[in-house]
Amino acid sequence: MQVPFAKKWQKETDKLRKIALDCDLTEELKWSKPCFTYQNKNVAIIIPLKESCALSFFKGALLKDPKGILQKIGEHSQAGRWIKFTSVKEITALQTTLRDYLYEAMQAEESGEKVKLKKPAEYAVPEELQTLLDKNPTLKAAFEALTPGRRKSYFFHITGAKQEKTRVSRAEKCIPLILAGRGFLERPPE
Numbered sequence: 735m736q737v738p739f740a741k742k743w744q745k746e747t748d749k750l751r752k753i754a755l756d757c758d759l760t761e762e763l764k765w766s767k768p769c770f771t772y773q774n775k776n777v778a779i780i781i782p783l784k785e786s787c788a789l790s791f792f793k794g795a796l797l798k799d800p801k802g803i804l805q806k807i808g809e810h811s812q813a814g815r816w817i818k819f820t821s822v823k824e825i826t827a828l829q830t831t832l833r834d835y836l837y838e839a840m841q842a843e844e845s846g847e848k849v850k851l852k853k854p855a856e857y858a859v860p861e862e863l864q865t866l867l868d869k870n871p872t873l874k875a876a877f878e879a880l881t882p883g884r885r886k887s888y889f890f891h892i893t894g895a896k897q898e899k900t901r902v903s904r905a906e907k908c909i910p911l912i913l914a915g916r917g918f919l920e921r922p923p924e
Contacts, residue, residue, distance in 0.1 A: 755770075759836065767780055777839045778792065790815070795812065798838065803831070805817070810890055817832070863888060876913050888912070
């Protein structure tokens with residue numbers, strides 16, 4: 735499988751690979767990307783993006799990050815953090831810090847430390863969805879039967895809209911998916 739943008743960031747990927755391998759991490763190909771493990775646990779992965787190349791830490795939220803260079807991968811990311819690069823020069827300038835972060839991530843795996851994740855039940859049901867659930871007992875039962883992760887996918891989709899009318903529209907469009915027992919991001923069975 736061809737990874738988009740992999741060729742564009744080959745030099746940066748090679749430099750990041752060397753740094754990770756110098757830390758005695760095991761390299762595996764996962765999700766068609768170089769992934770680095772310690773004691774069979776995922777520690778970091780190199781991700782070629784359109785505008786940059788990233789070194790992503792699976793449990794980056796546990797890292798101290800004294801340089802303040804780790805970024806949340808997405809708005810709702812809880813565990814993962816990444817550092818984006820656009821040149822080998824940037825990577826070279828941070829290679830000591832990157833090694834320190836990789837060793838710290840390895841220590842977190844060795845100690846069994848876990849990221850404290852927010853439970854799906856801790857998320858508030860969006861008002862627009864709650865209104866629909868209150869009006870329709872069948873919909874409410876179907877929603878409550880969904881796994882916590884599936885319910886959370888609807889929360890993020892609906893609350894991602896800035897305007898109320900868009901949130902209402904999104905909630906209404908989710909009804910058939912909820913009744914079918916699927917999460918927002920799930921494709922229908924073939």
